[in-house]
Amino acid sequence: MKKPVDINKKVEEVLGSLDNIQRAEPQSFFFTRVNARLKRDEKSFWETTGAFLARPAVAIAGLCAILAINVFILIQKETTTSSAPITETSQPQEDENIFAAVNTYDYENLEP
Amino acid sequence: MDERLLVEQLKKGDDAAFKTIVETWQNMVYNTALGIVQNAEDAEDIAQEVFVQVYQSISSFKGESKFSTWLYRITVTKSLDHERRKKRKKRFAFVKSLIGEQDEVIVNPPDFNHPGVVMDKKEDAAVLFKAIGELPESQRIAFTLNKVEGLSYQEVSEVMKTTVSSVESLMHRAKNNLKKKLEDYYKNKR
Incomplete structure (x- = not known):
């Protein structure tokens, strides 16, 4: 194995070692083991729901929906709070003006 | 029994159809997983997982590809996931051993002997499998499907969802890389 020619020959031999390879087979009663695993892996409703919610896509979509x-809601609140003071302050002001107007009128009327 | 009929029956929840499916394709699934993970126990575990997934998600199989192609895809994905999990565990164990939290000794796995290799080629095949294990993922999958499972380039391209020319390129690079690795191995062995 000292000459490069020998190495090349060996490499080619090794590369061809998988020619005519036979399929490997699992041990006997494979289906029984698959069936047992299937029974073991059967999940309850809550486990299935939990697993569904824990999926990254579902979790991210849920988080986005909540956000x-x-x-x-914040935007809605802001629009209601920013419009509310106008109605609150304008109403009493109108009343005060009326009150003042009435008073002025009265004073004017009191001193003829 | 016809492949399509079996799939339709399994979609309706027929357990006998599932049994026929497992018995028909168990060797194909097991051999593919074994070629990728190079460990009999892990391959058995992956093959079981594959059929459990087939049972649970048969409704998602639309019949656009052959059933065997779909099975190969699940097997390759599960095998690669298994390897990644194993590597992660190994890295974690190594870090733990560095900080002195792990008493377990990390042992390198022994050479893999595929049971389907003829007796006089066992030693050479073990060396080759070791070199295959060091190939980049896509080259390794293409090489394993072609050489261990005996799929044509066309079939490999369907499993890997790529073109035949891409598979040819992957195989060419895989062979070159293997040659280099083997040459180095035998040079250093002198």
Whole structure:
């Protein structure tokens, strides 16, 4: 095995060692073991639901939905709070103006 | 029995059809897994997992490819997942041993002997399998499907969802890499 020619010959031999390879077979009663595993792996409703929710795509989509709902509620709140002071302050002001107007009127009327 | 009929029956929950499917394709699945993971116990475990998945997700099989192609894809994916898990565990064990939390000794696996190799080629095949194990993932899969499972380049391309020319290229690179690895091995063995 000292000459490169020998090495090349050996390499070619090794590369051809898988020619005519036979299929390997599992040990006997393979189906019985698969069946037993299938029974063992059968999941309850809650396990299946949990596994479904734990899927990255589902979990991320759920998280996005919750965030979107939160943002929507925040925006809704902001629009109601920013519009509410106008109605609150404008109403009493109108009343005060009326009150003042009435008073002015009265004062004017009191001093003829 | 016809492949399509078996699939249809399994979709309806027929256990006898499932038994026929397992018995028809168990050697194919086991041999493919064994060629990739190079360990009999792991290959048995993967083959079981493959059929459990087939039973649970047969409804997702639309019949666009051959059933055997679908089986090969599941087997290759499961085998690669298994290897990644094993490598992760090995790395974790190594780190643990470095910080002195692990008393277990990390042992390198012995040479793999495929039971389907003829007796006088066993030693050479063991050397070859070791070199195959060091190939990049896609080259390893293409080489294993072609040489261990005996699939044509066309069939390999269907399993790997690629073109025949890509498989040819993968095989060419795999053979070159193997030659280099084997040459180094025998040079250093002198």
